[in-house]
């Protein structure tokens with residue numbers, strides 16, 4: 395339990411809606427997507443402004459209380475599990491898109507903004523934010539930044555660290571700092587932005603981020619290639635890259651993964667092969683994209699591909715990408731269901 399002075403100060407700062415220490419709230423903030431890890435916090439707070447975050451951190455620092463920042467808790471490394479108790483700082487109310495600067499191709503966001511929602515907003519303006527972790531339907535940009543999240547488009551476009559150009563952050567002392575910004579050539583001094591990206595909430599709490607955007611590709615082609623032999627699939631990957639072709643997506647799925655995904659999604663993946671490659675190329679013109687796809691087909695065929703399917707429309711392409719995006723969730727699925735049940739047993743007085 396927090397001591398009553400701290401409890402009172404937080405209640406006064408945030409009100410009873412945004413300071414919670416009831417059992418339900420503590421339990422629902424005691425775990426994340428990491429299997430088999432759980433620990434109760436002493437309180438959960440929901441700040442709405444940088445100034446509130448600053449006050450929370452100052453107070454916690456004064457009283458030596460651990461702080462656990464939290465986005466959507468979809469990380470797989472126990473990053474939001476309060477293993478030493480303390481206060482969970484849930485960023486769900488700081489979820490606004492603050493600016494879409496179409497002249498400079500940047501966006502400024504609050505950390506609690508949902509990744510998928512952000513993608514859709516950006517795409518409405520013909521722009522593109524490449525980092526696409528498979529958890530993007532639930533994850534937040536703050537969580538992505540703190541995990542340095544990648545995604546299916548990482549090979550060609552890089553990962554989150556390549557798109558964060560400025561941050562506002564609150565240090566454990568409560569001091570507010572701003573790093574980087576929109577000016578690319580502003581290179582003097584330490585690169586604190588890069589230091590904070592991927593720091594998993596251990597150095598500071600992010601309250602604002604400026605992200606780089608790209609013009610959206612106009613053409614996309616998606617294909618699935620099946621291999622009876624996993625080495626043929628692996629050799630194809632090396633030969634595609636060696637041929638100076640960098641696909642937007644080049645992902646391998648082994649037989650176990652194919653079966654788990656197909657069992658759940660029923661999209662007609664070949665379950666009797668050892669591996670499939672999921673490949674997508676994009677670009678500004680059909681001619682160059684088509685040329686890459688033809689060359690990739692050729693390489694895969696000479697490496698023993700047993701089936702090469704090119705998506706005929708956006709729906710088919712979406713199904714193929716969804717197969718890969720759902721792979722981790724499906725693999726975690728049965729294990730997770732078991733551990734959820736155990737969590738409830740451990741936390742609640744009587745099992746439900």
Ligand SMILES: Cc1cc2nc3c(=O)[nH]c(=O)nc-3n(C[C@H](O)[C@H](O)[C@H](O)COP(=O)(O)OP(=O)(O)OC[C@H]3O[C@@H](n4cnc5c(N)ncnc54)[C@H](O)[C@@H]3O)c2cc1C
Pocket residue numbers: 426427462463464465466467468469470472473474485505506526527528529532533534535536537538539540541542543544545546594595596598599600601722723
């Ligand atoms: C099904 C599934 C698929 C996934 N797919 C991918 C993938 O394709 N690629 C990939 O890289 N990862 C993937 N992940 C893991 C990925 O890192 C997370 O899903 C995502 O980046 C975390 O976002 P979140 O909002 O859930 O952050 P959280 O899990 O809430 O937090 C992540 C970390 O950031 C800290 N944090 C959160 N917000 C802040 C803030 N504002 N300031 C400071 N620290 C903060 C937390 O304390 C924690 O340490 C996947 C996870 C799952 C469950």
